[in-house]
Amino acid sequence: MHCHQHAVMGWDADAELLRRAGVDVDRLDSGCCGLAGNFGFERGHLEVSEACAERVLLPRLRDTGTDTPLLADGFSCRTQVHQLDSGGHEGIHLAQLLAAGIDHPIAPD
Template sequence: EAAGYAVYLAEGRKCCGRPLITGGQADKARPWVDHNVALLAGIAAQGIPIVGVEPSCILTLRDEYLGLASDAQRARLVASQAFTFEEFVAREVTAGRFNAPWKAQPGKALLHGHCHHKAMVGNESTVAALRAAGYVVEVIPSGCCGMAGDFGYEIDHYAISRAVGEDRLFPAVRSADANAVIVASGTSCRHQIEHFTDRRAIHLAEALAGALAQ
């Protein structure tokens, strides 16, 4: 809204179905898929961008919904207007439409890319959005944070989950300057980082909000 956009929440939406799909229960997710497609198709038909802040949720609309929805045509319509927050901001910045009042020097941002986002979209849009706000960006050369959906939440996987994060991500966060902003768009990524490093990571949207001139 600070950049001049009217933001509306899609009231009545169901879970995107990602947890069930990941758990091999795609058939149980179909009712939610069809509900969301029916809800969002009218919005997409008007050319209104459907923006999601959790990468896995919005990318499920772009990927798995195409094969799961009962109405494939409307699912394709929804997918065509579905954007991650990073993609939307980067697109609007490039088009000259994202006119937020930024601070002169918001500082340094360390970015940990979400696995699903990196696989389907890449880190480029996130970096572009942060740089547009004036951040000096360093991309942490990390793989997975170790959480991997619900993998790291299970007690039998705790040690493996920690070891994955300790490979590169956690040391980079611990050694980061105290004034640096740690950016991670994935909810699980942020939880994992805070749990093992005592550093709070924030979503890109929070980082951009923090860079606004008051």
């Protein structure tokens, strides 16, 4: 979950939407991806930014097959995953994940 979403809105609405869509989610409780908006781009922040991503997110992605979608709603999250060694993963937005399911509808509860 994007760090700003975590701080302001929380995860409950997304979790319920994904549950109703039949998506099995493994949510990493690891904090920020490290980019945090423009933080990781600022002079002197690169090492901290990469260290945050290497704490949990990037090792987990490298251990997960690329056939598993990475839900990353924040632009900065998707950028961080794209720029660093994520084992070939690219993040997608929740809307993209749900749109992909339209071709393969899931029966409602």
